Amino acid sequence: MGTLLQVKGLKTQFFTQDGVVNAVNGIDFDLNEGETLGIVGESGCGKSVSVLSLMRLIPSPPGRIVGGEAWFQGRDLLKMSEEEIRSVRGNKIAMIFQDPMTSLNPVLTINQQVSEALELHLGMDKRQARKRTIELLEMVRIPDAANRVDDYPHQFSGGMRQRVMIAMGLSCNPQLLIADEPTTALDVTIQAQIIDLVKQLKKEIGMAVIWITHDLGVVAGLADRVNVMYAGYIVESADVKDMYADPRHPYTLGLLGSIPRLDAERKAKLTPIEGLPPDLIDMPPGCPFAPRCRYAIDRCLEENPKLETVARRHSVACWVDVTGGKR
Amino acid sequence: MFRYIVRRLLWMIPVLFFISVITFSLAHAVPGGPFDREKALPAEIIANLNKYYGLDQPVWKQYVKYMSDILLRFDFGPVYSSRSRRVNDIFRDHLPISAQLGVLAMLIALGIGIPLGILAALKQNSFWDYLGMAVAIFGVSVPGIVLGPLLILIFALTLKWFPVAGWGTPAKMVLPSIALGMRESAIIARLTRASMLQVIREDYIRTARAKGLTERAVMIRHALKNAFIPVATILGPMFAVLVTGTFVIEQIFAIPGMGKYFITSITNRDYPVVMGTILLYAVFLVIANLAVDITYAFLDPRIRYT
Ligand SMILES: Nc1ncnc2c1ncn2[C@@H]1O[C@H](COP(=O)(O)OP(=O)(O)OP(=O)(O)O)[C@@H](O)[C@H]1O
Ligand code: SF4
Ligand SMILES: [Mg+2]
Numbered sequence: 009m010g011t012l013l014q015v016k017g018l019k020t021q022f023f024t025q026d027g028v029v030n031a032v033n034g035i036d037f038d039l040n041e042g043e044t045l046g047i048v049g050e051s052g053c054g055k056s057v058s059v060l061s062l063m064r065l066i067p068s069p070p071g072r073i074v075g076g077e078a079w080f081q082g083r084d085l086l087k088m089s090e091e092e093i094r095s096v097r098g099n100k101i102a103m104i105f106q107d108p109m110t111s112l113n114p115v116l117t118i119n120q121q122v123s124e125a126l127e128l129h130l131g132m133d134k135r136q137a138r139k140r141t142i143e144l145l146e147m148v149r150i151p152d153a154a155n156r157v158d159d160y161p162h163q164f165s166g167g168m169r170q171r172v173m174i175a176m177g178l179s180c181n182p183q184l185l186i187a188d189e190p191t192t193a194l195d196v197t198i199q200a201q202i203i204d205l206v207k208q209l210k211k212e213i214g215m216a217v218i219w220i221t222h223d224l225g226v227v228a229g230l231a232d233r234v235n236v237m238y239a240g241y242i243v244e245s246a247d248v249k250d251m252y253a254d255p256r257h258p259y260t261l262g263l264l265g266s267i268p269r270l271d272a273e274r275k276a277k278l279t280p281i282e283g284l285p286p287d288l289i290d291m292p293p294g295c296p297f298a299p300r301c302r303y304a305i306d307r308c309l310e311e312n313p314k315l316e317t318v319a320r321r322h323s324v325a326c327w328v329d330v331t332g333g334k335r
Numbered sequence: 336m337f338r339y340i341v342r343r344l345l346w347m348i349p350v351l352f353f354i355s356v357i358t359f360s361l362a363h364a365v366p367g368g369p370f371d372r373e374k375a376l377p378a379e380i381i382a383n384l385n386k387y388y389g390l391d392q393p394v395w396k397q398y399v400k401y402m403s404d405i406l407l408r409f410d411f412g413p414v415y416s417s418r419s420r421r422v423n424d425i426f427r428d429h430l431p432i433s434a435q436l437g438v439l440a441m442l443i444a445l446g447i448g449i450p451l452g453i454l455a456a457l458k459q460n461s462f463w464d465y466l467g468m469a470v471a472i473f474g475v476s477v478p479g480i481v482l483g484p485l486l487i488l489i490f491a492l493t494l495k496w497f498p499v500a501g502w503g504t505p506a507k508m509v510l511p512s513i514a515l516g517m518r519e520s521a522i523i524a525r526l527t528r529a530s531m532l533q534v535i536r537e538d539y540i541r542t543a544r545a546k547g548l549t550e551r552a553v554m555i556r557h558a559l560k561n562a563f564i565p566v567a568t569i570l571g572p573m574f575a576v577l578v579t580g581t582f583v584i585e586q587i588f589a590i591p592g593m594g595k596y597f598i599t600s601i602t603n604r605d606y607p608v609v610m611g612t613i614l615l616y617a618v619f620l621v622i623a624n625l626a627v628d629i630t631y632a633f634l635d636p637r638i639r640y641t
Contacts, residue, residue: 010640063545065541065544065545094546094547094548094549095547097544097545097546097547098545098547098548098595099547103545105541105542105545107538110538110539110540111538111539111541111542112536112539112638113539113542113543113557113561113635114539114635114637115560115561115635115636116556117636124546124548124556125546126549128546128547128548129547134514160636160637162636163639173542176542176546222528253556286515
């Protein structure tokens with residue numbers, strides 16, 4: 009398996025009236041062809057901003073990608089001209105978003121919205137695009153697709169709209185599908201259906217997937233690798249089974265401690281990590297997790313640890329070895 | 336949709352009835368009468384005139400007569416200040432002129448307001464934005480009574496591009512239409528800008544960009560139609576006001592429109608003229624609002640009338 013995407017030192021900031029928001033602070037990660045990467049972390053840790061940066065969809069002003077590289081099929085996404093990046097968007101890299109209720113244009117039909125990318129990137133005419141749109145809707149298991157293709161988004165339920173978004177995303181056979189919390193806004197049963205659908209489509213089509221979520225349970229069933237983000241940094245990155253079997257970062261430990269265990273008693277309390285993430289405008293020196301960390305040592309307050317390999321395909325940014333060894 | 340339109344048109348009947356009752360009673364409740372002059376007329380003459388026009392009757396009887404004349408003979412009654420002309424004549428001679436002026440002003444308002452609003456939104460905080468909003472503030476804050484003479488001074492008297500006043504030839508129509516449309520264009524520009532700024536922050540715009548569409552396609556296909564929905568709302572009443580005549584601009588440019596008759600008829604208690612103009616305005620307003628509602632249905636598929 010070749011490397012599909014290689015991100016190096018990606019750094020994105022927002023220049024607001026209150027100051028510079030350090031949303032993504034120089035992250036590195038790789039993604040292989042056909043691989044599924046989960047990105048997890050608390051709200052505001054920079055998950056969306058990091059993938060929107062790859063698509064060059066950061067609202068600017070106030071946002072700006074201030075540094076880094078993102079090599080995709082031999083080209084740096086961050087250095088591409090506007091025209092080049094447009095030919096990648098929706099074509100080689102597709103993205104679906106959190107809220108299917110607001111992510112579709114209310115005044116255009118489903119056909120108009122799905123066909124658009126087909127006409128643009130694959131050069132289809134209206135008739136071909138419509139035919140393909142119907143096939144795509146069938147592929148994402150929308151019943152009676154041929155008749156519903158001219159409906160408007162408001163005539164679809166939330167789950168159905170997310171299916172439409174997926175159909176739209178997959179329309180040009182992308183090498184990479186980025187899903188930014190695609191199930192957060194849906195109820196649990198629909199959520200499970202969407203996850204199953206993506207798993208199956210991935211098997212059929214073979215694209216790589218970046219799946220963003222706060223839900224570690226979802227990641228466990230879906231991803232090959234996981235990046236844990238905190239305050240704009242990747243603090244741990246590992247294959248999914250290692251992440252669960254052998255978590256190394258105190259923050260990951262905290263997150264895992266806070267997943268409700270299916271086998272535990274129903275009333276068993278979640279153990280959320282106490283405290284709040286740091287202010288991204290006024291970042292303290294040292295490890296951003298230090299104020300909340302049970303393992304913190306003096307050094308943690310002065311120096312921010314870098315992401316370092318601790319085992320095969322497993323890296324962690326922490327001064328302390330939580331497994332008890334010395335580092 | 337068709338049934339909806341018919342129903343809305345039928346609703347006009349009670350609405351107009353209600354408006355006619357209110358205006359009729361208000362007009363007659365105001366002290367004074369149509370034949371009060373600075374130098375008072377002899378009492379017998381006033382009594383005779385009142386009798387001639389039926390003004391000695393109880394108000395409700397006058398109302399019934401007034402309405403039945405309209406409904407049965409489409410006769411809007413006499414003009415007290417002129418023996419030879421009736422309200423129908425005023426409508427026939429002056430309404431088309433006011434309507435022409437109104438339509439032209441509306442076209443100018445839309446033609447300037449919408450592009451300016453869009454441009455200002457797309458190039459937020461740029462030269463175009465500041466220009467657009469400067470024009471908007473100017474337009475809203477400078478009343479026609481100032482703008483009209485200003486335009487005459489610059490474009491008619493100094494540059495001699497257009498005639499000073501009058502109506503009937505295209506050249507004569509330019510300045511008054513601008514003077515009248517300016518303020519409305521400012522209102523439209525501001526609303527369009529605000530609406531556009533709101534829309535381009537919506538998630539579906541990000542979705543459209545994520546498809547790889549050009550910025551132009553995103554704006555034209557995905558943003559404009561949505562942004563126009565709130566703008567359409569204000570166009571109905573705006574249109575009705577412009578088309579039924581505007582006193583100030585018509586006075587400044589010596590345009591023989593409806594505006595003058597409406598104002599003088601109020602001060603003169605010329606009841607049939609007052610009533611006729613108000614009813615006309617109400618009809619325009621109701622129809623313009625209906626047109627707006629129909630436009631909605633075309634713009635926004637979530638709106639369906641049954
Ligand atoms: N347009 C913006 N202007 C200013 N700051 C922004 C903007 N967009 C994002 N940020 C900041 O960037 C940081 C990262 O945001 P991001 O949306 O990536 O978080 P997230 O991890 O996706 O969170 P969530 O799980 O809530 O979606 C946040 O602290 C946010 O305040
Ligand atoms: S570096 Fe220190 S503060 Fe940061 S996570 Fe590790 S132990 Fe905790
Ligand atoms: Mg997010």
